[in-house]
Amino acid sequence: MAPSLLTTPSQALALTPGASRGGGGGSARVSFPSGRVQRRGGLRVRASVAIEKETPESEPPPTFLREDGSGPGSGSVRERFEAMIRRVQGEVCAALEEADGSGARFVEDAWSRPGGGGGISRVLQDGRVFEKAGVNVSVVYGVMPPDAYRAAKGEAGKNGAAADGAKAGPVPFFAAGISSVLHPKNPFAPTLHFNYRYFETDAPKDAPGAPRQWWFGGGTDLTPSYIIEEDVKHFHSVQKQACDKFDPSFYPRFKKWCDDYFYIKHRNERRGLGGIFFDDLNDYDQEMLLNFATECADSVVPAYIPIIERRKDTPFTEEHKAWQQLRRGRYVEFNLVYDRGTTFGLKTGGRIESILVSLPLTARWQYDHTPEEGTEERKLLDACINPKEWLDL
């Protein structure tokens, strides 16, 4: 397997060198109810911060690809992957707006970069059902700086080649991904995260004939505050179905990988109840993996929306809400301390608002809170400490 350069939730967003800092002050903003794109707000430039930044786009261009051999019309994996993530972004956002049911719409920020690449962030905030929902795509051409490379490969690199790669100097790369975190308001409606990404390195400049590397990564995982077995089993069974279409080894392997990855080491807890996660996948046919990533991304709506429909109006108490807020604090801890995509994005100067849209609208840290034995809160915590098998394999 290739060294792990692109690894997590916001990785695609993270891979946006030279982006805006201090708020997305440079982006044009549009909302897009039911397919129509409307301009909202306009430019807001923070004059006091002089930085190299992305160029806002009033409308996303048809493609963020460079006009090169693997660009528009080439039928390349790059091109088909970009088309897939943009299609999925639209479909997921439409499904979420419908589930929200309030008329609340995703607001869109699109940007491009002079050297190629760009992104589209879509955020629905303070809807009826969703507290904060972000669905982002981005395409990045870049050269990986040494410390970003180190952060990206992380400790969990699947082989030792990563370290050698770091010594070999900056690597020109292409990366595209879709990344999303959905935080509902109702404490019985789980948070969902998904992220699918494709990565290619270019041949190094001093070795133009060298073979390119490519790999796929991604996953979908569920973070409830309360365990409702029906929901967790439904979620995992949809992941398994997607996996089983390609390889019977995928679900058990990627389920464990997910449990291992979303680990808050300092608390000896997983962030949630898992799902699937994979990275550095290149030891299968490239077309097969493109289809697999597509299948996984297309499974987001059937895996999640039925759960939201069932739980969005469940009655709850202040205590339920407070526990959800505590679990959101754990979400923040994982994302800011361990998530390789987030930490990588923060280091490389990615578009901060897009990277940190994964954080919940509100979170809570209560000193030394331990749920009592026998409570539903304790049951969730125990399952985060000792990951369970949710399906009969």
Add this chain to the structure above:
Amino acid sequence: MAPSLLTTPSQALALTPGASRGGGGGSARVSFPSGRVQRRGGLRVRASVAIEKETPESEPPPTFLREDGSGPGSGSVRERFEAMIRRVQGEVCAALEEADGSGARFVEDAWSRPGGGGGISRVLQDGRVFEKAGVNVSVVYGVMPPDAYRAAKGEAGKNGAAADGAKAGPVPFFAAGISSVLHPKNPFAPTLHFNYRYFETDAPKDAPGAPRQWWFGGGTDLTPSYIIEEDVKHFHSVQKQACDKFDPSFYPRFKKWCDDYFYIKHRNERRGLGGIFFDDLNDYDQEMLLNFATECADSVVPAYIPIIERRKDTPFTEEHKAWQQLRRGRYVEFNLVYDRGTTFGLKTGGRIESILVSLPLTARWQYDHTPEEGTEERKLLDACINPKEWLDL
């Protein structure tokens, strides 16, 4: 200057190898209204987590020092520093309880470790004035593991010796510190952080005659959500007075160091409006620096309490509160991403609840929030982006 091993807010807490994870489940808890110490709760053991952990103490022992040449009765700097931080802990907590005025009391968790050292965490949560206030002391004997050493020395090590130190292998050390973060409820009452610490290395085992290293670090800084000039000037002037008693170069130098340290790089913002910060101080007389750290710690109450008294009952709106919550989000970002003490503590397995007591009770992340030009919110943000001189020097 010595390499920077102990650097920030929760460093003293951080330096507690092998501590409890997953909540302070192993600690005895007591509350101590007006000097009397009362037992509260008792032991709560989380059976599902098998970890090496600190031993809870129903009452803190008179000293956490080892019975060695620099232990109890020796008059050593270690001994006098421990006595100072424990005295200051008591005085600050008493002043905060009085300011809170609700009868709310700090709850105490004390622990020790078999090999020497221990700590006392005191937390007041959901008082009338304070949302969350933590004042912690700890004393640690340890051997610095390689990756903890790297995190502790950080990028900002004041000289290159740190790297050499890391190569030289684990270093036995003594560390003691007081660390505190105070989050009031009222959006016009600022958050305060202070931390003072003393560090000594032992002679390496293979070179028993080698000289010991020692140094002092610490600081006090203010994080308001709104700028009230009278308060900020009062706070900085008390810091300057403390500094000026020792060296006229201290305030300007440590004020800048503070602005540089509490920097949220990915936002190009400081966490707040600064104060003083210093680290690795050993190029002055050791007695003088002990007195200086004592003076700084004793300045916390006169620097902060008058501000709290003035602002604790200021009327505020939901909008003021929401802005405070957003700034608390920034506090979380700094502490989890950049703070060397916190990141070091998380890596070394320090007592998690003590380390993360620095986080606010509640925080908020709103997508792409930028305060309008000319508002009080924007004025605060601008001062975090471009640090100001608050005093006529």
